[in-house]
Amino acid sequence: MTRFIFITGGVVSSLGKGLLSAALGALLQARGYSVRLRKLDPYLNVDPGTMSPYQHGEVYVTDDGAETDLDLGHYERFTGVPSKQSDNVTSGRIYQIILEKERRGDYLGATVQVIPHVTNEIKEFTLKDTDDVDFVLCEIGGTVGDIEGLPFFESIRQLKNDLEPGQCIYVHLTLVPYVAAARELKTKPTQHSVKELRSIGIQPDVLVCRTEHELPEDDRRKIALFCNVRRDAVIPAMDVSTIYEVPLAYHASGLDTEVLKAFGLEHKKKLDLTRWERIVRRIKNPEGEVTIAVVGKYTSLLDAYKSLNEALTHGGIANKVRVNVEWIESELFEGQDCAARLEHVDGILVPGGFGHRGAEGKIAAAKFARQSNIPYFGICFGMQMAVIEAARNLAGIASANSTEFGKTSEKVIGLLTEWQTKKGTEVRDAKSGKGGTMRLGAYPAVLKKGSKVAGIYGAKEISERHRHRYEVNIAYRERLEKAGLIFCGMSPDGELPEMVEYKDHPWFIGVQFHPELKSKPFEPHPLFASFIEAAVKQSRLV
Ligand code: GLN
Numbered sequence: 001m002t003r004f005i006f007i008t009g010g011v012v013s014s015l016g017k018g019l020l021s022a023a024l025g026a027l028l029q030a031r032g033y034s035v036r037l038r039k040l041d042p043y044l045n046v047d048p049g050t051m052s053p054y055q056h057g058e059v060y061v062t063d064d065g066a067e068t069d070l071d072l073g074h075y076e077r078f079t080g081v082p083s084k085q086s087d088n089v090t091s092g093r094i095y096q097i098i099l100e101k102e103r104r105g106d107y108l109g110a111t112v113q114v115i116p117h118v119t120n121e122i123k124e125f126t127l128k129d130t131d132d133v134d135f136v137l138c139e140i141g142g143t144v145g146d147i148e149g150l151p152f153f154e155s156i157r158q159l160k161n162d163l164e165p166g167q168c169i170y171v172h173l174t175l176v177p178y179v180a181a182a183r184e185l186k187t188k189p190t191q192h193s194v195k196e197l198r199s200i201g202i203q204p205d206v207l208v209c210r211t212e213h214e215l216p217e218d219d220r221r222k223i224a225l226f227c228n229v230r231r232d233a234v235i236p237a238m239d240v241s242t243i244y245e246v247p248l249a250y251h252a253s254g255l256d257t258e259v260l261k262a263f264g265l266e267h268k269k270k271l272d273l274t275r276w277e278r279i280v281r282r283i284k285n286p287e288g289e290v291t292i293a294v295v296g297k298y299t300s301l302l303d304a305y306k307s308l309n310e311a312l313t314h315g316g317i318a319n320k321v322r323v324n325v326e327w328i329e330s331e332l333f334e335g336q337d338c339a340a341r342l343e344h345v346d347g348i349l350v351p352g353g354f355g356h357r358g359a360e361g362k363i364a365a366a367k368f369a370r371q372s373n374i375p376y377f378g379i380c381f382g383m384q385m386a387v388i389e390a391a392r393n394l395a396g397i398a399s400a401n402s403t404e405f406g407k408t409s410e411k412v413i414g415l416l417t418e419w420q421t422k423k424g425t426e427v428r429d430a431k432s433g434k435g436g437t438m439r440l441g442a443y444p445a446v447l448k449k450g451s452k453v454a455g456i457y458g459a460k461e462i463s464e465r466h467r468h469r470y471e472v473n474i475a476y477r478e479r480l481e482k483a484g485l486i487f488c489g490m491s492p493d494g495e496l497p498e499m500v501e502y503k504d505h506p507w508f509i510g511v512q513f514h515p516e517l518k519s520k521p522f523e524p525h526p527l528f529a530s531f532i533e534a535a536v537k538q539s540r541l542v
Contacts, residue, residue: 002130003263004168006156007139008202010193011175015210016246018071020173020237021139022078023247027256029079030247031271033134037075038087039068040122041141042148046092049438057303061467061517062087065441071139073307077520078247086129091148094121114151122155123162144172144196157201169262172197172204173237176211176219185213187223194227203228205262208235208255233258244279244521279317279521286322290346290535295365297358299327308351308379311516314524315532323532330361338368347375347507347535350382352467352514356405363389375507375534377527380468383510384413387472387480387500394483397476404470416471416496428469439466443491443513445498451488452501453509456530461492464513472497472512507534 005024009017018039025035041048048056049067060073066085076083098121102112110117130136140156142149160168174190190209197204207229209215215236224231235253240246250256251273260266292312298304309325316323328341330350342348348369350362359381366386369376378386384402391400391412402413416439417428428437442463447454454460474495477487489499489511502508509527519525 001164001167002133003135004126004159004163005135005137005171005259006159006168007137007171007173008144008153008156008197008204009140009142009173010144010196011189013143015173015175016237017139017173018069018074019243019246020171020208020250021071021137022074023250024171024255024259025075025081025135025137026078026247026276027251027271028135028137028259030251030273030276031256031260034132035079035135035137036081036087036130036133037072037079037083037137037139038089038126039071039075039139039141040126040152041069041088041090042146042152043090043141044092044095044148045090046096047088047090053298053304054301057301058306058308059467060307061440061465061514063442063463063465067440067467069141070303070306073310073517074243076518077307077310080520080523084129086125089122089125091151094118094125094151097121115154118151119155119158122152123159126155126159144193144200150200153197153200153202166264169205169259170197170202171206171208171259173208173210176209176215176223178212185211185215185219187219187226190223191226194229198228205229206233206235206255206258208237208250210237210239212239214238233262242280242283244276244283247276248273248280275522282317282320283313283322286316287320288536288539289322289324290316290532290539291324291326291344292347292349292532292535293326293328293342293345293365294349294351295328295330295333295362296351297330297353297355299329302327305351307514307516307519308349310521311519311525311528312349312532314519314521315528317521318524318529319532319536321532321536323535330358330365333361333364334358338364342368342374343372345374346538347377347531349377349531350379350385352380352382354381354404359385359402359405363392367393370502370505370508373506375531375538376505376509377507377531378510379516380466380512380514383500383512384470384472386508386510387485387497388412390480390483390485390500391476394485395476395479396483397479400476402470412473412476413470414473415469438469439471441465443498445489445513446492447499448486448488448490451486452503452507453488453499453527456526458526462489464498464511464515465517466513468512472500506538507531 047067058070059067062083064085068088072083174193240249312323362385366389391397400410400412401408488501498512500510515525515527
């Protein structure tokens with residue numbers, strides 16, 4: 001029987017519901033159970049793909065090409081279970097499905113309503129494609145009390161009756177703030193949050209309380225009493241120094257034990273947390289450090305580069321070093337020389353991005369890295385900018401540019417209008433809608449024999465996730481290769497350049513895909529491990 005754990009949040013947002021879900025998934029795995037994690041997002045966008053990174057942080061892309069919430073990245077990093085399209089849904093998507101059905105006449109004349117039509121659609125989504133696992137952990141976005149969230153809360157309330165007795169539980173995450181003037185932790189916000197939840201018919205089985213200070217026994221009992229939860233099921237959650245310590249900390253405060261108890265399952269299976277202990281030990285005891293400059297556009301909101309930041313940490317774990325990241329707004333290099341800001345760093349990374357603003361600064365950073373022999377990692381947009389740089393400054397194509405920035409006579413980076421997917425030929429033009437219309441999801445690439453990337457992957461063919469509309473124009477291949485930029489990874493039909501590198505540079509690699517999405521703390525991505533290794537070598541030079 002598949003069991004369901006519904007995870008909700010209260011009091012304020014940003015308490016770490018996604019991390020709680022991911023860590024609980026990891027703990028259940030450590031007890032030998034199989035898990036699947038999914039997220040229900042109450043906002044009205046059909047998916048987060050059209051939202052600005054400033055609004056919603058990173059868009060996490062799955063193998064099957066869905067643009068999803070960044071929490072799915074946490075789920076995958078903590079559990080190693082690849083997320084799927086069916087693991088994230090929004091109100092927008094639910095309403096889209098319902099309105100399509102209504103227009104087709106599927107409701108046979110009925111008045112279409114929130115209850116039962118919207119709630120049924122949410123329930124169907126929640127239960128779909130889950131037979132193969134022991135536990136489904138399902139996080140509800142937002143906080144209890146949000147108008148948008150109500151249909152989702154109502155749906156998970158109904159599911160308790162739809163499912164077998166003991167087949168689902170509710171875990172609620174709240175805040176216990178510290179009021180400095182009174183020198184006290186305050187339980188009232190938690191009481192109110194649970195009251196709100198109970199008023200819509202949901203009684204939490206386990207309460208997780210974020211606090212900055214140790215939760216005194218009296219407070220724990222008080223919360224239990226007022227929130228109608230057993231004392232042991234009130235789980236204190238204090239801040240920890242690295243997110244990878246979260247599973248260990250939650251285990252120490254009894255989270256997994258209480259969850260299993262709520263299901264009436266005694267923990268028969270032996271718990272193995274050595275994987276997490278090893279990672280935390282490595283992070284806390286680095287043998288050295290490197291500094292990486294990330295030259296990007298959304299550097300004031302680090303959530304926009306969530307997976308990237310984690311993948312760099314994983315590269316550090318692989319090399320037993322701490323990775324210090326300097327986030328640099330690329331526009332800076334449009335007015336001033338790069339040297340002052342980049343001379344001292346051990347590696348330069350230009351991440352994915354969209355639009356003209358800051359592009360010339362990224363091109364300048366790629367040039368500086370190439371000329372100064374500093375390791376350079378160009379991801380998606382970062383590869384495209386490195387190719388433009390090579391075209392302009394090595395191949396002598398002075399007006400080389402990307403059609404993303406407007407009309408250009410030398411379309412070294414151009415809009416892809418037709419390409420092959422598993423489902424057939426995808427066709428696009430400049431007027432196509434923006435939502436879900438990029439080259440999205442996993443595509444294979446064939447690596448050139450003897451290339452640096454083939455050595456790093458130790459493979460001939462790889463599969464990585466994409467999210468972009470423009471491509472390096474194959475028509476320029478010969479001129480660029482003659483100038484020294486090797487096309488070391490190609491789509492299997494040889495049409496789409498997937499990776500480039502320089503032969504005579506310590507480490508200069510551009511990739512059209514997003515390797516950061518597949519990196520895990522216990523399985524650092526080979527490109528990130530190798531990039532940090534190169535940065536370690538660089539740090540010993542200066
Ligand atoms: N803007 C570029 C494109 O659409 C790169 C996208 C990205 O970096 N994810 O092709």
